Amino acid sequence: MADWASWGLILTVCVACILVVKTDIKVNTPMGQLFVFELQREIFQNDFEPFLHHYAGKVYNDPMLFKCNKQAFPDLPGWLRFTQRHPYDNGFLYGTPLVQEKTIIEITVINKRSYDTFRDRLIIRIDPPEKRLPYQAEFFIPLREIEKVLPSAVQEEIRQDLKRIWKTDQLTFVNITSALDRGGRVPLPLAGHFEGVYVKVGSDQRFSECLLRLQTAEHKRQCEAGGRVPGNCAVCSYPSNCVTWCNSTLIDVSSPVAFSPAPTMGPGILDAEGVYDPPESPPPRDFLPDYIVTVIVPLVLAIILCLLLSYIMCCRREGVEKRDSKTPDIQLYHHHTIHGNTTELRSMAAGRGVPPPLSTRSMFNARTGETAPPFQTDSPSIPLILAQQEINTDTLPRN
Template sequence: MEKIVHSDHTVYPSAGVLFVHVLEREYFKGEFPPYPKPGEMNNDPITFNTNLMGYPDRPGWLRYIQRTPYSDGVLYGSPTIDSVGRPSVIEITAYNRRTFETARHNLIINIMAAEDFPLPYQAEFFIKNMNVEEMLASEVLGDFLGAVKNVWQPEKLNAINITSALDRGGRVPLPINNMKEGVYVMVGADATFSSCLREVENPQNQLRCSQEMEPVITCDKKFRTQFQIDWCKISLVDKTQHVSTYQEVVRGEGILPDGGEYKPPSESLKSRDYYSDFLITLAVPSAIALVLFLILAYIMCCRREGVEKRNMQTPDIQLVHHSAIQKSTKELREMSKNREIAWPLSTLPVFHPVTGEIVPPVHPDSYDNTSMPLMQTQQNLPHQTQIPQQQTEAFLLPSAFCGGQVFQS
């Protein structure tokens, strides 16, 4: 169920001056039915959608922020001189997340021209301990402008624009130690910059900023109690020193020049012959490879000298020496196959294992060295005396039993 309420509210901001409009949840609670049980507090979650009437988004200079469905929404921005005299109707649609009902209000913005627009001296401060919705509060912004006016001491001072650090490429802060995202605040004045604001341009402070150190600013204590300013990011702009390079844009009629009658391509496409492409991509590389193969085959097969040609070109004395070396090498190899080597005495037993007598060394001619084991066992030793084995079985002969004696056999 959608409930549409047409209620127009008109505001008159000035060009070049910060515009802030708060969308209060308490104002829209009356548009939705209360809780079904009487006595309960009506604290429905409400979100807002803002857009220019007839368009899906807001004007380029207007921003909107709402942290949670239980906080108020804020429209803020700095109107441009191009929007002067053209009223903008902003459609504000409130969504009740409990009942899924909506309420729509219209905000009419009539931008007025400022007499001293733009202010010639502008300074932009970066406040590290503030979020954008906290800075947009009227009392907080008033305290900051009061501190700036005390340091700058101009006759006229206005807040020009407020921008979140996230819109300048900053990172979302970690959810620890109540860290804030930071906010840029631009103010303008009609008086030249004070000596305190000029201190950041000193070479000593510039060196400290390049080394990521805090510069020494004498008037920082006037902000430190409530606002933590990053003086290395302060920007001072003197509009009186800048020469305007604006060029008037001559707008045409919006009609393109006549390029003649449009001729679309034909529906029937001409067939293409790929025979020449085949010859270029396949036949030509194959022919080159065949020629290279023939050249290599001629070099490897037809240009070989051979053994006969080598012997014909070699002197006879070298051939005789070569054949003599080959013959001697062959004879040495044949002799190495038949040579016999006596077994080392360290591998033969010295004492007889039973009698303890000294065993004479075995002559190498008395055995075959090819089948002789490295270590001789007791069965292979000469002059070995067999140890009589004890009989494990006894046989009783009945006929040999006499006189109470038993003979064993």
């Protein structure tokens, strides 16, 4: 049963990994303007079967994870970005296209509750720019995060505030960037701490007097002193949409919107039907000096040191004859005497193998020279006393 359960689990995972492209979503966007596409979880929820069939008919709120990449590529194009803070939040594809082309984005949707997976394709057709935007300005909104600014309703709120500052109705979003992408620091995960967002807008109308103050020396002095720009420039309907003027800049584009140039033919790119002419090989290098410095010089030094050590250890010795000739005769006599005495003592010590005298044996009788077996007693001194008594009786005079 355990084997069947394992095979069933593997089969379920394999089936879940099969991706099927269900629909193609086609959108158009002008070049040089902000593009935002919201991946709404409610729409993709209808494409999943109910996790529990007896709950059919009820509204589901499954956590979903979106993964986006360019077709046949592992990542998104350079101008396009994706953000999704949490599986229960919608995802956003946003960016500013700079080249007129057709881009196909594969959107993989993963249901984190049932682990069902499917794939849609987003076909983005980039059209030529609708109009020139020679006057552009970038504003910093510190109390916002990128996914909170991308919805169309929030963009319209920010647009209305900027219209009153610019004093024109012809404003177009050029780009929206998170402060983290511009080198900002990650905020603390606490209430009231935000990443901050840079919003760039453009128009064909000239800057207003409020915006022109951003280029004055007085404005720079106020920013260095930590003050704020006075007057009717600080206009915001919602406190979270207020602009930090010291981090805002004006961009006067006299020519059309600058796009990234196409790659030019250079020495590293072949022409059509060209023949590759490899560069010449580098000249041969002479490694003899390196070999001499690395191997020969240390080897010669080692040989010289060995010869010097051998001379000191072997050739500088005096010898026995020279030493004896310099030593006084009396000292040599004492030396030979010590050696002779030592040899004699060693020869005497070699004769210690003879049997010991009888007097050193236990239970020895001095008169008869016999030894008696010891008595079975705990005291070893009794036989010696008896032997002494016998000696005394034998030495007494007889009548």
